[in-house]
Amino acid sequence: MRLIYYTSLLLGIILFTFILFHVIPADPARIMLGPNADESQVKIVRKELGLDNPLHLQFRNFLYKTITFDFGRSYIDGRTIYEEVLSKFKVSLFLVLLATFFIFLYSIAIVLIGVRFYPIVDKINFLFISTPTFFSGVIIAIFVFLFYPFTSFSGAIHSIADILYLLPPAFILALYPMAILARILKQEIEKINKSTFITAARAFGFSETQIRLRHSIRNALVPFIAALSNQLPMLFTGAFIIEIIFSIPGVGSLLIKSILHKDFPMLEAVVILNGLQFIGINLMFEFLYPVIDPRIRSADAH
Amino acid sequence: MKKIRVTKSLIICFGLFFVFSCSKKDFSVVNQFVIGVSSETERLNPITIKDPQTYPIAWQIYEGLIRLNEDGKIVPGLAESWDTGDNKVWTFKIRKGVQFHNSDIFDSSKKTRTITAEDVIYSYTRFCSPESYPSFVIADSIKGCGDYNAGKAKTVEGLKALDEYTFQIELNKPEPFFINRITSPWISIFPKESEIENVKDKWGLIIAVGTGPYKLVSKTDNEVILVKNENYWDKNRTPKIERLVYRVIKNDQIRFAELNNGKIDLMVLPNQLFSSVFEQDGKVKDKIKEKFNFNVIGTFNTHLIGINMKKLPDLHLRRAIFYGSNREEMVQKILYGYGDIIAGAVPPGMNGYAPLVVNPYNPELAKQELKKSTYKGKAIELLVHELSNSEQIGQIFQKQMSDIGIKIKLAKVDFNSAIGRMIKGDAELFSMFAEVVFSSPEPLLLNLFSSTKIPAPNFWGYSNLSVDKKMDGLRNIAEKAVSVKTAAEIEKEIMEDVPANFLYRQKNVVVYSNKFRNLKINPHNQYMLEQLEKL
Numbered sequence: 001m002r003l004i005y006y007t008s009l010l011l012g013i014i015l016f017t018f019i020l021f022h023v024i025p026a027d028p029a030r031i032m033l034g035p036n037a038d039e040s041q042v043k044i045v046r047k048e049l050g051l052d053n054p055l056h057l058q059f060r061n062f063l064y065k066t067i068t069f070d071f072g073r074s075y076i077d078g079r080t081i082y083e084e085v086l087s088k089f090k091v092s093l094f095l096v097l098l099a100t101f102f103i104f105l106y107s108i109a110i111v112l113i114g115v116r117f118y119p120i121v122d123k124i125n126f127l128f129i130s131t132p133t134f135f136s137g138v139i140i141a142i143f144v145f146l147f148y149p150f151t152s153f154s155g156a157i158h159s160i161a162d163i164l165y166l167l168p169p170a171f172i173l174a175l176y177p178m179a180i181l182a183r184i185l186k187q188e189i190e191k192i193n194k195s196t197f198i199t200a201a202r203a204f205g206f207s208e209t210q211i212r213l214r215h216s217i218r219n220a221l222v223p224f225i226a227a228l229s230n231q232l233p234m235l236f237t238g239a240f241i242i243e244i245i246f247s248i249p250g251v252g253s254l255l256i257k258s259i260l261h262k263d264f265p266m267l268e269a270v271v272i273l274n275g276l277q278f279i280g281i282n283l284m285f286e287f288l289y290p291v292i293d294p295r296i297r298s299a300d301a302h
Numbered sequence: 303m304k305k306i307r308v309t310k311s312l313i314i315c316f317g318l319f320f321v322f323s324c325s326k327k328d329f330s331v332v333n334q335f336v337i338g339v340s341s342e343t344e345r346l347n348p349i350t351i352k353d354p355q356t357y358p359i360a361w362q363i364y365e366g367l368i369r370l371n372e373d374g375k376i377v378p379g380l381a382e383s384w385d386t387g388d389n390k391v392w393t394f395k396i397r398k399g400v401q402f403h404n405s406d407i408f409d410s411s412k413k414t415r416t417i418t419a420e421d422v423i424y425s426y427t428r429f430c431s432p433e434s435y436p437s438f439v440i441a442d443s444i445k446g447c448g449d450y451n452a453g454k455a456k457t458v459e460g461l462k463a464l465d466e467y468t469f470q471i472e473l474n475k476p477e478p479f480f481i482n483r484i485t486s487p488w489i490s491i492f493p494k495e496s497e498i499e500n501v502k503d504k505w506g507l508i509i510a511v512g513t514g515p516y517k518l519v520s521k522t523d524n525e526v527i528l529v530k531n532e533n534y535w536d537k538n539r540t541p542k543i544e545r546l547v548y549r550v551i552k553n554d555q556i557r558f559a560e561l562n563n564g565k566i567d568l569m570v571l572p573n574q575l576f577s578s579v580f581e582q583d584g585k586v587k588d589k590i591k592e593k594f595n596f597n598v599i600g601t602f603n604t605h606l607i608g609i610n611m612k613k614l615p616d617l618h619l620r621r622a623i624f625y626g627s628n629r630e631e632m633v634q635k636i637l638y639g640y641g642d643i644i645a646g647a648v649p650p651g652m653n654g655y656a657p658l659v660v661n662p663y664n665p666e667l668a669k670q671e672l673k674k675s676t677y678k679g680k681a682i683e684l685l686v687h688e689l690s691n692s693e694q695i696g697q698i699f700q701k702q703m704s705d706i707g708i709k710i711k712l713a714k715v716d717f718n719s720a721i722g723r724m725i726k727g728d729a730e731l732f733s734m735f736a737e738v739v740f741s742s743p744e745p746l747l748l749n750l751f752s753s754t755k756i757p758a759p760n761f762w763g764y765s766n767l768s769v770d771k772k773m774d775g776l777r778n779i780a781e782k783a784v785s786v787k788t789a790a791e792i793e794k795e796i797m798e799d800v801p802a803n804f805l806y807r808q809k810n811v812v813v814y815s816n817k818f819r820n821l822k823i824n825p826h827n828q829y830m831l832e833q834l835e836k837l
Binding site for chain 1: 342344345347350352433435438441451452453503506507522523524525549550551552553555556560563565716719721722724725749757758759761
């Protein structure tokens with residue numbers, strides 16, 4: 001059932017992408033050749049790109065190629081799209097993983113510090129949520145470039161210096177989701193701490209740390225993971241501002257560049273990649289829930 | 303106890319990791335010059351480059367037959383001499399013994415080879431091909447180039463090799479100033495090996511082979527590294543700097559901060575930063591003057607407001623717009639004075655520029671013209687886009703027009719959509735900029751105003767048969783003084799019809815570290831970095 005749902009979702013994305021980029025009134029051949037080119041030259045290139053074919057034929061070719069992962073070449077510079085997107089995706093994925101690492105770090109800290117620090121945490125969270133990335137990004141970037149020794153990025157993860165370069169942008173990327181998730185986590189823990197089984201645990205003489213680690217966290221984890229599954233896909237698409245501020249060649253910058261140059265095949269590939277990510281992340285979490293929460297496991301079994 | 307031990311070892315690990323990674327980083331390259339650029343470098347394929355940021359990089363690698371020196375004079379490049387009898391057939395003597403950069407694309411053990419007339423024919427043919435971006439520079443002139451460009455011929459008829467080192471171009475018609483079309487390094491010479499099956503996909507991405515003073519070492523989206531070409535043919539211009547690094551830093555503020563920190567050595571100052579560098583009167587602030595050298599270069603980068611003559615057929619209204627535009631104010635407000643006012647298409651500094659009207663701003667005249675027109679106060683739409691101060695120009699223009707009684711409505715779209723709408727002819731006014739690539743007025747006027755060039759690049763749809771005829775005749779005038787004068791007269795005639803409202807030619811402000819000297823830049827905006835010296 002789920003497989004049918006996700007397959008149809010993916011097909012929908014492909015169809016939507018195709019229609020979207022074919023109703024936009026822009027001529028990729030003209031963009032490739034610039035304003036000075038002769039109309040006859042533009043016509044030849046339009047033909048070479050297959051843009052003079054009827055729409056249904058173009059869609060058939062597009063669908064066939066998409067299924068075989070052959071997205072063709074970029075209109076702008078003739079790069080192989082599959083390789084291009086893959087190399088950018090690696091960078092973005094790494095950035096998002098680093099950001100997720102920060103999110104976990106912060107969440108663990110929230111759990112460990114205990115309830116009495118929560119008023120301060122509230123204020124920090126408020127700051128993180130209310131500061132837009134384009135502002136915090138530039139401010140932090142200027143400081144980073146002044147005092148941080150790793151200020152050049154080779155374009156891919158080649159060395160430790162590249163990883164260290166990505167730490168500050170990953171941190172900025174993580175600010176908003178980590179504050180949102182920390183708030184959810186904090187509320188859950190506060191709620192759970194008031195429940196009877198925690199009182200019972202205290203009465204049995206368990207230490208506070210034991211209660212926190214064994215009982216509070218495990219129960220707070222499901223809403224936390226659910227919120228994380230919503231935030232993760234957003235990290236990928238939301239990364240573009242950070243990628244531009246820090247000049248990181250990831251999927252976000254690729255997306256913006258392709259939009260500006262009307263590089264439709266590249267855009268189609270990026271949109272489909274985003275769809276795949278979304279589906280992939282959702283599937284992953286659907287498998288994860290039963291592992292964390294035995295109640296979901298038994299409900300599934302019934 | 304155990305906990306403390308774990309924490310300690312973690313700290314030590316982290317410290318080691320830090321030291322290790324620091325030592326891996328190469329801080330010690332002495333003789334290099336780092337240039338900060340604001341966008342990712344395009345593919346370094348000579349026939350498809352269109353990004354103004356990428357040209358200066360490509361032009362360190364590739365060279366043309368002839369070139370402009372820093373004063374804008376034509377000097378020999380890969381061709382050591384050229385001549386023509388009838389201005390129709392041009393013969394070039396190719397310099398002997400010039401080698402391409404060594405590369406794996408050449409299969410001999412030497413990994414390089416010398417250039418011959420065959421390479422020149424190959425390159426010129428590629429520039430005529432339909433996929434070529436700068437084909438418009440030569441397609442009208444060279445015999446058969448237009449047909450090849452339109453897919454009607456298999457070869458370009460007008461290109462011939464007389465012997466190994468003699469190359470001949472036959473033109474459609476005699477053109478005394480044909481040479482001005484190819485001074486731009488856009489038309490450069492590259493080897494035919496670029497089309498070998500397994501090179502093709504990497505060409506311009508990780509492989510770029512030319513004959514220039516620098517050769518490509520590596521290229522990623524963030525960094526392009528070039529090193530000195532040890533075998534450069536011109537021994538007087540052997541590069542003094544070993545390595546050029548182009549680093550992409552997209553944010554203007556951060557790029558400027560990096561320049562101040564000494565991590566990059568050169569950047570072109572974007573307008574947004576003028577206020578941090580210049581006083582209101584355009585003088586450089588003292589604390590900046592101490593650390594940096596400044597090169598202010600006049601480019602052929604022309605800004606204009608194009609007029610769709612079909613949508614605005616009223617000549618008096620167009621003249622009112624022309625006289626009502628205060629170009630001086632635009633240059634002061636947007637560029638702190640770093641621009642030249644123009645009233646016609648031919649930019650000052652161009653070989654053959656003859657200024658007709660120095661500053662046409664005359665609000666009284668504009669009001670009189672407006673009275674004569676049929677304009678009833680309907681808002682006219684002006685397309686603006688995100689590049690080259692287009693929106694700022696639009697806002698100032700809007701205010702100036704409202705002062706004389708014309709209502710302007712701004713419509714912001716992205717640059718490519720603006721071009722699309724402009725060519726389609728459904729924009730009334732459009733703010734545009736153009737990087738002029740010719741070094742004489744005649745091909746420029748022909749391209750912009752000949753009726754055969756509608757819709758592109760005659761975006762205004764300007765059609766005037768008498769002007770067409772005169773421009774055709776202009777190609778045949780062999781004497782330079784006469785040609786320049788005639789071009790100026792034709793331009794005046796065109797501008798009386800006001801197909802476009804030319805505003806200013808921007809000057810580039812290049813800021814570079816005072817640890818270096820002798821930065822020379824020619825009017826094509828080509829950086830002659832081979833002459834740069836470290837102090």
